[in-house]
Amino acid sequence: MTAQEVRLCGLLLQEHFGNVVEKVGTHLIRSGVLTLRALAHETKLPLDLVKKSLCVLVQHGMCTFGAGRRGPAGPVEYRINCERVFHMLRYPRYIYTAKSLYGDTGELIVEEILQRGQMTMSSTVKTVADRLTHNMPEGQSMDYSEVVSAFSQLVETHFLQRCPLASAGSSSSGAVDTPLPVATQPTEPESHPDCYKLPYINLTGQGKRRRSSEDGEADQCAAKKCGDDRIYWQVNFQRFHLHFRDQAIISAVSCKLDQSSSEIVRTMLRMSEVTTPAHAAFTQALSANEIFRALLSSYNIARPILDQYLSLLVDDPMEFVGKTGDSGGGMYVVNLHRALANLARATLESVVQERFGSRSARIFRLLLRKRHLEQKQVEDFAMIPAKEAKDMLYKLLSENLVQLQEIPKTPDYAPSRTFYLYTVNQLPTARLLLQHSYKTVGNLMERRLYETKENKRLLEKSQRIEAILASLQATGAEAAQLTEVEEMITVPERQQLESLRHHINKLDSSENQVDETIFLLKSYINSTQASL
């Protein structure tokens, strides 16, 4: 865990769960694995607060626990799953994807489950139906069956999955009555055979419009007997990530070539969604005949045109699509890992270009392609005057984007008799940029917190005035009263508020955009590790 990753985890935990959980979480990340008592002792927090924080973290899947070093008889040890904390940055993207695929119902289902960590199907359906009913005009309400169907669609396409079974109870209590293997909690959710099986629940009814005087207690009591106790559902992040990866490939193809070729690639990816395992380097081989049959008629692509497009895709230097055989009109695969590597390379090049200029980017691309070059060769190939080329190379070297490789002619490494070659290694550079991105997001968040804190008084005042206005409007006040209340905020204050809002929007938007880069680089790094 690098310092930047720990810092970012701390900021994310603080934003969502408050200072207490942040303290507990960062300490646990730094220490690796700890027991409850050790954690309470080292953070100097009261034991109850530590327990509450760990409950929250376990509920959201960010903390795993298991039998410790002393075996099942010893105290339980906890560790934090940092990757899961980083996913919190990407929640808006998950929710938006669900919305674009399954409409408002899907969006609300995913949002509820993300905010609560894990939920049963019945409670999700009820909450979402109530929320949808709340937004509908008076008199209409949302039927549970529609929400159930949206939920089942999400499960069928593997976007939601059952939480893995917890064998937690036996590891900390003394009595082990069943001879279950006391597995540590992170059993893979996929290893459960019923991972994607919907429970049979008896759930009929409609969403209730919540009045302010009613209590949710009556609903809670009725909720218990629905037939799906103990079956919790969580968001399957890996499936969302595969979806994002596919989207990135399709948009890259449409940028590089054209819309029709991107549609062809989209069809190929859709056909191989379920058959391709998560870390595969290639999709399953698809014949051109199959692709033609699966193409939607709205694209209007004739068979010979399809063949031409496919050969164009295969010949493209980006190597998104490869040909593996000739049967069935030609067997084609999408090269997933190579596509990711190319996308990462494009990201690196664009970063160098925007930071150091197009000529430095030219040098960078040259070194990526030609691997090792001497300084003189760099100047010649890049067609840049010697002095400037030297300057740019040294600047890139000082930023660690370019490395120096020494090749001695004699064993004593004498400088006059050593070759000094400049080189760029894609994987370490990608890791470096990933760390820079984490630092960037951390800086953005801190700046946003600072801006909010600076203008706290003004923000509170504006919130109070909005509340007053809302209550006045609800009781039907006159326009004169409303304008009088509105004038309580002076014009310069209004301008200040406006600029504050603008800044915070910008910072938030930047966070979302940097997160896209983080996703791409992380997918690339994971793909290289998977293939090793």
Next chain:
Amino acid sequence: MAGSRGRGRSQFSFSVDALGFGRGDSLPSSAHTPSPLFPPMQFRPVPLHTGEEVDYMLALKQELRASSKNLPFHIKAARTKTDVAHYSDKYQNGETKNNCIEWSPDWSRMPKELCIKVRKPRKTGAKPQLTRKPKVAAGKEEVLQKLETLEKREEEQHSEEEEDEEKKKQNEEEPDADEDYDEEDLEDETDYIMSYFDNGEDFGADSDDNMDEAVY
């Protein structure tokens, strides 16, 4: 290695052109201060993406941030008791306490050692207010009763005292305070509570001969 020392003495081990300055030039000036915190940027950053998708995700992000503050997962430490007792403490009894958890997790999925009392959701706050009103009404009735018995003091002094004692045992704290209060200020029938008044008789009564200790 040793043999080449005599030859090629004026040659450097690297070509001088590669250094960037000629032979007779002075060395480049060294930096006297640390580099600035926000160095001026050579190239401006590319503007952010815009569009409907971007705006929607921005709105989602801000909404999620606001709503997560209201969820029970947002844990705040309970306020430590300060030395000063505030008037508002009586009315702020909805605060979080350290030893209760605000939501009910599924304890079978968590280690047993994390089990903590689940805070039952408070039913409407009408109940504590309702129970106060009968108390206040009872207090008033008892005060009226006491006044009536005080009127008959001359005739039934002993029995009154007994009744007062019984009432003191039956009563709760508030009427006791009222009684004490009544006794205190009814001594001279003034508005002032007698025990608060210090008429200065004790001042200077102590001898001032031994001035070892200072008088504050």
